[in-house]
Amino acid sequence: MNFNRLSVIVALFFFIFLGFYLYLTPAFVADDFSSSLQNSPHKPPVVSEPTTRAFDGCVITGCSSHLCSEEEVATTCEFQEAYRCFDSAICERQDDGKCDWSESERIARCLETYEPVRFPTELEPDLL
Known part of the structure; x- marks a missing residue:
């Protein structure tokens, strides 16, 4: 028992x-x-809020806010360290009439410090 x-x-x-x-x-x-x-040390991408870094009808877009375009673009959400290069860049219409980053020399120097990253300067129709 x-x-x-x-x-x-x-x-x-x-x-x-x-x-x-x-x-x-x-x-x-x-x-x-x-x-x-x-x-x-690897922070996930943060969805950007409306910003004053975009002018002249241009928008900062992409999942990691790494594209400067005339319209919102959906991208994959793989975060790359190189996207930090665009944190303070100005997105505006350039002399050729297209939206692009104005601080392109600073961005180019910054991108050189990271591993190669495929970053289209223009949105290609087959990427949409």
Whole structure:
């Protein structure tokens, strides 16, 4: 009788412990994940809000706000470190009438510090 009672008590504590473990684990995992994102050197892309860096009917677009265009463009959302080069660039209509980044020399120097990145200066119809 004592052995049966002991096994029931052990089983009860096991299931209580298992229940608390399963209940609390997602909270700890989510908390750990959010803190690891805050401390990560690779920040995920941030959806840009309306900005005063775009003029003359041009818009800063693309998932990582790395394109300067006359219209909104949907792009894939792979973040590349080189996209940081466009954080303070001005998007406006150029002498040729097309929207492009005005600080192109600064951007070119910045892009040289990163691995090669395919960055179309004009939007090609087959990319849309």
